[in-house]
Amino acid sequence: MEYTTGTPSWRLVMRRALSALRPRRLGQRQGGWGLGVPLIALAAGLLFTTSATTADGTALRDDRRPQLAQLIADKRERVEQQDERASDLLAEVDRDSAKLADTDVPVKKARERADALRQQAGFTDLGGPGLTVTLNDSSRRPADMSGDDVQNDDLVVHQGDVQAVVNALWAGGAEAMSIMDVRVISTSAVRCVGNTLLLHGQVFSPPFKITAIGEPTDMRRALESSEGVQQFRDAVASFGLGYTETVERNVTVRAYDGSSDLRSAEVTE
Template identity: 60%
Template sequence: MEYTSGAASWQKVVRRLVAGLLPGRPHRRSGWSIGVPVIAVAAGLLFTTTATTAGGTALREDRRPQLTQLIEDRRAQVAANEARAAELRAEVEGRTTALAGSDAPIREQQDRAAEYRAAAGFTALTGPGVTVELNDAPRLGDQTLPDGATNDDLVVHQGDVQAVVNALWAGGAEAMSIMNVRVLTTSAVRCVGNTLLLHGRVYSPPFKIVAIGDPATLQRALADSEGVRLYKDAVDDYQLGYSETVSTVTVPAFEDSTTLRSATVPR
């Protein structure tokens, strides 16, 4: 049905309202003779307002495609800004290095900073370590869920990833990456639904965590972690994915923001 806001429609409604309210034949008027015109006026006002507001468009249009496009546009914008920031950092580094060739104090500070780059996570490292991979349970299709289980039990949660990360740090990990992104002890691990939010980027399972350190000590720390044990119980009950392998691994350099909120001079 199409509703318009033309003058003719309003004239008909007003005439009917007036006809219903003015005294006519001597017989007693029922409540409907007054109520129907009032309802008609209210309905006409509602339809006219709706037509004016819509302006020829659908008021209940699904906006999910627009949101998806907005997310993609922002993701591309972030990637472009990160690339530009990398170019600027390289330019600053190049000019600083050029100045260091003729300026002894600058060269001294560069050498001093280089001593702490590895400890701060700004250089890639390779060595023996452990790789842990967590994954959601396989899709069940038309099958029913296990007794007492919900869909929430079939996905990897933030606490599961944090349990593995904390256990590896506690086991003496020298360097660590999640989804091939270098993380520090101050890096925040967040989950949105069944996706991982890390340094402003979203990652889908399986989640791969790599740590450099003594493999035996790292594996012992994983075995002693209560959070990891609970996740392994869910692996047995709900078919969640868990793998733990020992090999020579590489952890990339830290590339996120290096903005400092506070700092102390190392001694």
């Protein structure tokens, strides 16, 4: 609601309120409403006038969604710039340590031990045969489905669905894996916010593509024996969700290029 002028209404309310508070003629009764109405009108007039003064001819409830969207875009751009800066600094440190390894024996041995573990840790590209699994939301709506128990949650891919596929592929002997072309390592965590996927600070929308390097037959067998995957397949038939398996003759899973710093860790027994 907009208020542009408030002075005339304020004067009218004051005039009516003072008129109501004047002493009435002798013998004329004045009920409780006779005193209450002017006070209510006086408070309402004060509220309207305050709102008009505050608004100053503008809408009091502006739509702030464009400002919030711009703020998110600015923050995302700043994060991307900082990630690029961090990658440049890491590359510079790697070049300096490699140069130092030519003359420093302990540094050379430490780099050799680290290089031997880079592939297992996911810091090198890996190619070979594999399997790609794609999960997608349903194109249907609850109103289009027969039955009253169909909810929106039944028609979207959830975190547990993605995690079930990932766990099954690891159990089937996957040597390397990526989700939406982002390398999955030991510290990766799959999180879903609504129907979007959050991985290493990046947000992805469905369909979700999971690619694993390994023996396709073994991984497909592991998917078939996974209870979580079978539940999603049942939902595919019931609610129209998307599920496909594609055998890859030769596919490359890119190296992980994010931060490897640990915030907390525990030693397992």
